[in-house]
Amino acid sequence: MTSTRSLPGTGAVLMTGVWLHDPDDPEATAVNYVYGGGKSDTLDTMGQGTLYAGREYPIVDFGEGVNAEVSVTIQVPAGSTWASELASLDAIAAWKRTVMYRDSRGRKVPGVVKDYARSDQRWGTEVTFTITQVDFTEVV
């Protein structure tokens, strides 16, 4: 893998909905799902608390790791793009590789897809899944 350094620049990226892509090849693989039904994230620092004799409150030991997840709901409305959008989501869910998740609130999370589920709706299909962040070094 090669990498180059450039001078820093400033700018803003405006996104709509949810974007998913291969972190090593965003241009060719990025897919935009405009109707993001809902996104939320959690961060667990995985502290282990123990109450020791003689103390009133526990001591919490922390390691190096954190567990970060984004819960995502995507709405795929019925129409001409319904089948292709669902197929692309299915493919990403079965990818077994790191996917880059980005959304309209500025989240940028390299992770793996877990708990992928589809449910039929009157207006189309609702897809839910979780992105669990992985240890990933981005090369620019």
Added chain:
Amino acid sequence: MLPFAPAGVDHNPNQHSEDEVLTALRGRHGTRRFSFRYDVLTYGLVKLADWTSVISASVEQNWLADIKRKARFTVRDTGDVNYLDSLIKPWARLHLPPYGDDDWVEWSQGVFVPSTPQRHADPAGLVTRDVDGFDLLQVLVDDCVSTRYSVSASTAYTSAVATVLASAGLAGNIHASTSVLPVAMEWDPGTPKLRVINDLLSAINYQSLSFDEDGRAVVAEYVSPAARAEGYTYADDTDGLIIPEVDQELDLFSVANQWTLVVSEPDRDAIYASYSNTDPSSPTSIPRRGRTITDFRTEQQAVDIVALYAKVARLAFEASQIYEAIDIQTALMPVHSGNDVLRLRYGPLGIDDKYSEQSWSMGLRAGAPMKHRVRRVVSV
């Protein structure tokens, strides 16, 4: 115990003080932060690489075992370690305020000879290995004398030990003794070199061979726990790190109150040394029990009657230590070495005394409990 504040910038880059380290270890600010790393070494103790494929690890120490320290590593099978010619050295790192990149201290947890491990594949296709590690005493268990091995009379005992260590490619910190062999000693072909060394050390009342956390052999005089300073105090106070489940064992039934050792070798007169516990304040003494329970041992090694008396007194002292054993669990404390002397204070069992540590074990994971078995130091 290991030094709380390691010397040198390699393992204490910002030279944090002992007080700072103790404050962090005791979790006085409510939290503690650990990380762990693993070195791959040559048998010459030169670092080859970082071992980054470790998923989990644990270490255990048992001072009474032949192989005193063992470890287990579960690793992703990446083929980055040659298990046949490498050693593994795990490090436990404690991070300290203000938690900058160089605000940490770290302690080695031993140097281990890895086994050639089994591989496992899980349903997801992840291939792992469970690697057992043994401290460098394993080298001396595996390395046996190939012919009849003898050490001639008038050789200094510790010189003879150094020679055997060197023959196995090992070095150590040797506290030299002036004692010399009164007659030649011999061992049969096939005798492990560890046995040769421990026979020699036993004859001059040295402690059995061990290795320190950096993989150096330790050859030193035996010093009773009573004569050693306490390395740390575990107590149920506001600095306490004891998990409040403590087991105490008290078994007086089979404790001997008379010990006799006999040196019987073909080229010298037999020597006897006996030690009786006649102290009325001792619950196991001959007058208190009204009977004698004898521990009689032949085929002993000792340079002279003085050494044999020292040995029988040591045996009597150590035999008495089985009489009270305590199992405790504490927070992770990666500062323990072998045969540490500790003070233990625990109100619910009325415990407040000095103990020697027989064994400990811990997972190398933040938040993992550390198990200790300590024995009470009692004069019989």
